[in-house]
Amino acid sequence: MQAIQPPVTPLRPVKNSPRVTPRRSSSRQRSYPHQTLAAETGVKLAVNMVLSVCATSALLQLLPHYRAVQEKLHEIQAEVNLTQARVNQSRSDFNRYFDPSLAKTVMQEQSNQADPQQRPVILQEAQVPEADDSTPQP
DSSP states (O other), X not given: OOOOOOOOOOOOOOOXXXXXXXXXXXXXXXXXXXXXXXXXXXXXXXXXXXXXXXXXXXXXXXXXXXXXXXXXXXXXXXXXXXXXXXXXHHHHHHHHHTOGGGHHHHHHHHHXXXXXXXXXXXXXXXXXXXXXXXXXXX
């Protein structure tokens, strides 16, 4: 059953139409190769200019807000400095009030009482007689 078969030749497409390949699009590109590059560059330039204008206007709108925030920041820093000074004073007072070596002194200051072992010293100015009053009157 194995008969000899004739060789099969592959079918080739038949070319019915003559060769017509004038490409106008390629000839157009060949005649103006820089025109597309110039158009692309122009579009890029226009888009970049629009973006620059938008960015500049946004910055100009943000400038007053930035100044207001900076002013508030300076006010807050001034308040922080004042509060820090008060905290430092309170901390030194706290350390003084709870220092065992200064307990007697603090109690005397708070109660206005003197230690019984201390004697009060009162300083008085010396009275100097004035020259006009010391002359005898007749």
